[in-house]
Amino acid sequence: MRELSLHILDIAENSISAGATRVEIKVKRDILKDELWISIKDNGKGMAEELTKMVTNPFVTTRTSRKVGLGIPMFKQAAESCKGYLTIHSQLSRGTEILAKFQNSHINRMPLGNISDTFLSLLLATPNVNWVFSYQVNDEIFIFDDAEVKEAMEPLHLTDYRVISYLTNTIQNGINEVNQAVKGEINANN
């Protein structure tokens, strides 16, 4: 993966596969503490303790089409190469939370990349999930919960051009506003 936002998309796919109806994704950067936190929390079917321990190993996957699951191991490796770590908390039939921490300024830290495209891909193309996104830099925060929008747009579907246009503007503006507010401290896509 070239961007952390692609890892986020990949990990969120696991939540969808686990039958989650609600997924919360948080990206938080604290420039002073030099930390970048990413969490993906779902209410999917969860994993038993044994599988939770094994899932960071590239030779474990629940999928039957291929034997090797690389998503979580790659994300873990990305965090660990930046003086960070990755933790998984999971409970059967309750859900899973994956939390990754990075040293924000670490030379190995790959760019966050296009976080709004990751949010939009999930939001627009998986209508059965309630998505909650938050993007924070220092004290500036953008939170988006799609529940209200989904109720308002009924019976238009999410990939109606008007809905695409509205949600693209909402997400991009929200993220840009956070980045603008802390301008000079960070590079928008980095």
Next chain:
Amino acid sequence: MPTIRSIEELKNLRAEAQKVKEMRIQTGKIQVIVGMGTIGIASGARETLKAILNFIEEKQLADIILRQTGDLGFTGQDPVVKVIFPDEHEVVYGKVNPDQAQKIMQEHVIDGDVVQELLIRE
């Protein structure tokens, strides 16, 4: 078409949408599905999906259902795009970059001609 700027404006679309709902059920919709497994994402599936979203927005299409799913199971062919027509006829395209995704949308979804060079299963 002015840009929608608030939830209220979005709600106003309801009445209009209700009117066409019946018609839509009768005519059926075309579904476009992008495979978003780990390898798909690493191969550019997000950009492919974004190109399709941009196409729908630019052409002001209201009746295309775009979905993403996990690995579609075509090893070595990512990013994979599947088109399902209202009569349930399915066509699968492989190694679809953003430009090619827009070509599939225009030539196949809109004009009805299969894009032969990207076809992996019909």
